[in-house]
Amino acid sequence: MMNGKTGPFLTALACAFAVSGCTPASDPSVAGPPAQAAPQxxxxxxxxxxSVLVVPGTVVDRPEYALAAPKAGTLSLGNTSPDEPVTAGGSPVVRVGDVPLTAPHDGIVADLPAAEGTRVGRGATAAVIRHGGLAVQLQVPAEQAYRVATAPTSAKTTIDGGPGGLECTLAGTVAGPEDTAQDPADSAAPYSALCLLSLDTEAVPGLTARVGLQLETRExxxxxxxxxxxxxxxxxxxxxxxxxxxxxxxxxxxxxxxxxxxxxxxxxxxxxxxxxxxxxxx
Incomplete structure (x- = not known):
């Protein structure tokens, strides 16, 4: 039996329990599930x-490069013979059909791999020229080959520890008379080339370099x-x-x-x- 003193105490205690039992469900300090953030x-x-691709290279001295046939046709050597000097933009070294091929820089004819009258394919080596100066030998890494979907149009190079911003002329590596030019879009092999420097360029063969290949432009x-x-x-x-x-x-x-x-x-x-x-x- 409740006496007069315990009755009010128990009533208050019951009210306290009732309040505390309801508090957690309505307490704003208790966090609900986080909202999903909107994607950036x-x-x-x-x-x-x-599209400019920068690739590593190495300076080489008087390398040999290919004058490639721009189209399929019959090779005409004219009066050209091995060891004959050639000048930049001078007389044609050879002809493929009606297209004359000239050397981009001074040098000498190192080889004529096909005989007069040979039918050569597009991209085949019509003549081999030994450059009269330095060049940068380059190769596009396999993981970047997708960027060379078409042949580069021009290039500049910077020699590590040497001159920078040098214009250079891209020249292909030597292929046989029946071979076609390397097509990096269809070939598993990385794109490789020579970047021919002007004859007055001064550098030490073996130095590393970086070559910027101008690929394509889109507007x-x-x-x-x-x-x-x-x-x-x-x-x-x-x-x-x-x-x-x-x-x-x-x-x-x-x-x-x-x-x-x-x-x-x-x-x-x-x-x-x-x-x-x-x-x-x-």
Whole structure:
């Protein structure tokens, strides 16, 4: 039996338990499940791309290089013979069909691998010239070969510990008369070449160098950072943010790259939103 003193105490205690039992469900300090963060996105924009690939090289002295046939045709040697001097832009060294081939720099004829009247294929070595000065021998690493989809148009080189910003002339390596020119888009072999320096260039053979290959230029094209695209040569995939906030994978066509941005040839429109991270790397 409750006495007069315990009755009010028990009543208060019951009220306290009732309040404490309800408090956790309505306590704002207790966190619920975290909300999913929205993906970071960027906008597809238009811009110009100048595809320049920088590759390592080594300075070499008086290397031999190929004058390649620009098309299939019949080889005409004229009066050219081995060990004959040639001058830059001078008389034709040989002809393939109706196309004359001249030396880009002074040198000598090192070899004529095919006889007069031989039918040669496009890219075959029509004559071998020994350069009269220095050159940089280069090779594009296999992991960068996708960027050399077409032959480079020009090049500049910087010799480590030597002169920099030097214009140089790209020349092919020597191939047989029935061989075709190296096509890096179809070949598993890395692209290799010689970058012929002017005859007054001073450097020590064996020095390392860096060669910037001018590949292609594109004006007013759709671009995205490489980090937002899966795939690198011809086709790839991006993650597109839809109007309802969902993310969908979408195939895209890919063009040239400058090593930071890549051209989008199809699959997206200017203003589309894609995730910063490529599909599979979100």
């Amino acid at each position: 996105t960027l906008t597809v924009e238009r811009g110009d791309l100048a 007013d094209v759709l671009t995205l950072p490489l980090s937002a695209v899966s795939g690198r040569q011809g086709s790839g995939e991006v993650a597109v943010l839809s109007a309802d906030g969902t993310v969908e994978r979408r195939p895209v066509g890919l063009g040239v790259s400058d090593g930071t941005l890549i051209e989008i040839t199809e699959g997206l429109a200017e203003g589309d939103e894609v995730t910063v991270a490529a599909p599979g790397f979100e």
